Each structure stands twice: as C-alpha cells, then as structure tokens.
Amino acid sequence: MKNEALYAVLIAFFLNIVISPFIIPLLQKFKFGQHIRNDGPDSHLKKSGTPTMGGIIILTSIVLTSLLFVIRNKEVQIILFVTVAFGLIGFIDDYIKIVKKRSLGLTASQKIIAQIIGTCVFAYLLKYYLGLDTSTILPFSGSRELELGLLFWPFLGIAVLGVVNAVNLTDGLDGLASGVTVLVATYFAAIAWATYSNVLPIAAAAVGSLLGFLLFNSYPAKVFMGDTGSLALGGFVISTAFVMKMPLFILIVGIIYVIENISVILQVAYFKKTRKRLFKMAPIHHHFELSGWPETKVVTVFCVITAIMCLIGLIAL
Template sequence: MISILIAAAIGLLVSILLTPYLIRVFSRQGFGQEIREEGPQGHKSKRGTPTMGGVAIIVAMVVGYFAAHLVNWMGTDSGTDGPSASGLLVLFLAVGLGVVGFLDDFIKIRKQRNLGLNKTAKLVGQLVVAVAFGIMALQFADRYGLTPASLHLSYVRDLALITFPAVIFVIFCYVVVSGWSNAVNFTDGLDGLAGGTSAMVLATYVVIAFWQARLSCVVTPQAACYDVRDPLDLAVVAAAAAGACIGFLWWNAAPAKIFMGDTGALALGGLVAGLSITTRTELLAIVIGGLFMVEMISVVLQIAVFRTTRRRLFRMAPFHHHFELAGWAETTVIIRFWLLAAICCMFGLGLFYSEQLGAGG
C-alpha cells in the first residue's frame, strides 16, 4: 500500500514541477500547437500554446514507478518484490506509444500544420508497439504459471468460453491498443478534458488492481479470487500515472498553459489498454472509460453518416465540439464531461464489486 501512495505522490510532484520547465523550453523553441481551421472560433486564441506536454506525464509516471520500488527495496514496504513483468510491459506500451505521439507532434510543429504523421505511419507505429506488447504479454510466466496476459477474453476475470489462438490474441491486442489510444486522442480537444478523465480512469484501476492483489488466488485461494499476475505492481503503475495526470492538469486546466499533444494522449490510451489486458478487464474497461468510448464512437458515426447521407450527425466531431458550437462555454463542457467520466468510473467499480460478490456467493 505504501508503494502505491509513494508512486502517486512522486508522479504528482515530478509532473507539477517538470511541466512549467517544459512550458518555458517549448515556448522558446516555438513548439506551439496548430489549430484546426474548421474548429470552434474560440480555439483560435490557443494557437501557439506549447504542446508535447505529455513528456511530463511519461517522465513523471516512470520516475514515480521506479522511485516507489526503490523505497520498497530500501525496506519501507514489503508488499512488492521489485518491478514486475506486468508493470514493465504496461510501461513499455505507454512509453512506446508516447514516442509515436511525440513524432507526430514534432512533425506538426516543424511543418506548421495540424497534421503530423500520416495515417499509415501512425498505424504502423501503433502496430509495432502493440504487437511487441502482445507477444511479450504471453511470455514471462511466474512460478504459478501466470503470464501478464491470458488468451481469454475477459470481463472482470477471464471468460473461459472465449479463448483466442496466440496469433488472434496478438491481433486482438492491436485492436484494443489502437482503439484506446485513438479514443483518448479524440478526447484531447479541450483544456484538461483528457487529463482529468484519464486521472479518474487510472485511479479506478488503482482500486481494481489493489483489490485483485488482496484477493489473489495465489495468496488466498477462494471462489472469488483473481488469477492476475502482479496485481499490486499494476496498482503502482496506475497510481504513478494518475499522480502524473493530476500534476499535469494543474497547468493544463483551462486556460491551458500547455497541451499534452499526441505524446500524452497516445501514452495514456496505451496505459488504459495495457491495464485492461493485464488485469483481465477488457470488457469492463469499456464502461470505466465510457467517456473515451463515446468520443470515439461520435467520430465513427459522424464519418459513417456523412459518407452515406452527405449530412452531418453532429455540428462537429468529436462530440465535445458539438456542444461548443451549440453555445456551451468550454469550461461548462469540460466540467460536465468530467462528471460523466466520474459516473462511468463509479459504475465500472460497482460492476467490478458486484461481480466479486456474486462470485463469492
């Protein structure tokens, strides 16, 4: 438990101190955000705001995670045994996607446009990272035979009736990783919206992973136990990332001094995907990250409806821009969407706990 608190505190501290330094450096270098011409007119004033702030989130998350383990190694907390395969793989996925996002952001800045990597290059980058994660997640079995991921589709635990062949599982990993990273990226369109929502989702995963550690089949075999490799270490990863998001939000909240860019959005999407796979909650994650899913679905529906009818379903997609163009103030949209995100997280936790009660009965 102490490791989780230390990871969150250090992630918060590093992020809140590193972000203003990045603001100064990126401002001097002219690393400013380009704005979509067809977007809400109120966003025009944001042109030139420093971007790539996701670097602070990634650095703070990694530092928080390893600092927590350093304190544990020094004897403060006996609950964990050092960095685990599951924790390191989730970090690898987040950092790898963050690198893809960084390249995308950098190209946008250099070419002074709102488009960075083309769709093919971005998809290839996501493919390489996701496939590497999927392959490695089926390796590194512990002494109980558990690997970071399983070949089963999962809800709150593995669904025994749905088993993937290894090749199909790797493809499934790519779909999950690509879906979540793009969903968070679509949500990152208003000051603090993606950062605040990500903090809530990651905090939810802290609770889930900690609960799985308390009821691990390895520790307390019973009807309602969880076959998850390294759940406590996954809670440490989620805590470090949640703390990093909150620290970044201090500077990213409206009016934003810096944007996370694709660097942060893709990394955070990778975290959600990685945590859902390693905690065996892929279907439950759809509820927990419900706001992200709605934002992505709004884009898909907008494209599908426009291509078939040549009419727009929403004034603009992603969904949050629809309300801006309807006359809502940006802060109103952000706060109400945060409330929706919190409801999704609480509902997801309720489903998780109710399943555990049912399994125990």
C-alpha cells in the same frame, strides 16, 4: 505494496509540478506551439501558439516514478513499455507538426503502422514474458472469465488501436483527456489496491502525474499534452486493462473514449452517405461546444459521467 502506491502518487505529483515550470518555458522558447485546425471552433483560435508536447511532462514523471518499482515487477515493465512506445509515436507526430508548422504530423498510414508494431510487441510480451492466458473477465459476472482462445489476439489488436486513438480524439478541450483519464487511472489503481495487483505502482504514478498536469492543463491551459501525451495515456489505459484481464471494462469506465470514437465514425459514415453532417462537429465534445456549452461545462460533464461509470465499474467487477 499499498504504502508504495501512496508514495508513487505523491512522487509523480510533485515531480510533475516541479518539472512543469521548467519544461513549459522551454517549449515556448523553442516555439513548440499548437497549430489550431482551421475548421475547428472559432473559440479555439486564441489557443494557437499555446505550448504543446506537454506529454513529455506526463511521461517523465510516470517513468521516473515507475523506475523505483520496476525491478522484478513484470507487469509494471510491460505497461511502462507500452506507455513509452506509444508516447514516442506521439512525440514524432508532434515534432513533425511543429517543424512543418501544420496541424497534421505523421500520415495516417505511418501512424497506424507504428501503432501496429507496438501492439504486436505488447502481444508478444503478454504471452511470452508475462505468461498471461487468453481469457478476460466478464463485467457483471462475479469475476467469471471468458476464454477467447485464438480470438484473443485480433481482439487485443482492435482494442489497443481503438482505445489509443480514442484517447487521442478525446484530447480536444483544456483538461478533458487528462481529467477523464485521471479518473480511469484511479479506478484501476483502486482495483489493484484491493486485489494486491502488481500494476498498482504504475497506476498510482499515472494518477499522481495527471493530477499534477491538470494544474497546468485545466482551462485556460498553459500547456497541451499533444499526441505525445494522449497516445501515451491511451497505451497506459489499454495495457493496464489487459494486464489486469479487464479490457471489457473499458466499455464502462472509458465510456467517454468510446463515445468520442463512435461520434467520429458516425459523422464520417453519415457524411459519405448523405453529404450532410450528423453532428455540428466531431468528436462530439466539439458538437456540444458549437451548441453553446462553455468549454468548462463540457469537460465537467464528461468527467462527472466518467466518475459515475467508474463507480458502476466497481459494481461490475
């Protein structure tokens, strides 16, 4: 299995760098360009027209690589399903943005309903296909498990929707979501490697795919992942965490996702109460941009924080 993981990383990586030079020009040809928010940082206006929907590249390399290991591997099958399902929601959202030439695609209610349906199917697969129980590993407890019983299911729903949309919020700077998520995927791959977990092939495929994508998505980005990529990656991260019985570890290794999400919640709540802004702009990566940090510095700092938290996550297990 460990040799398979190495193959998965390399195959996904090379698939990505082979596919990208063909997909990116096609996205440009069909004018699948990013529409930049009018209320965003002025420095982002120059990014208007940069090809988006690059998540197609990420998904393609992960799917093709995982298919080599999916037979008789229920864990990979479930994670792959969730990744593709949420990626499809993101694809529809991106497509609407492009066709209608606006920065908003699906309505909030349409998006949340689609995500709830995907979450319910995921919950069904965990219980009746994989046969997973309703316990979860507690961080810093010597791998002790907490039995949640019926509370497991609302917890799963909140966690899935929270993480998927948090990863989506994190995708706001060149290389940010892909850089943070490749570290989180590496963390899960390392744990799977050490424990001989069946999730190892798809975790390794995600690492390879994101490493390849970063060659085109790092500053200055030649392609954006769009909601196609960010929702797919959110689905990958949270489904992997639940299959490994480690959703609470997202609070550690996915601290950037958590902070990005909380910053938006605080911004909205504070504005409704005071009619003033708590941050210069939310999500919080834009606050640092507007405070004078170069985009590359924000991405570097957030990735360093993620790397340190992943090391702490190893200790927590």
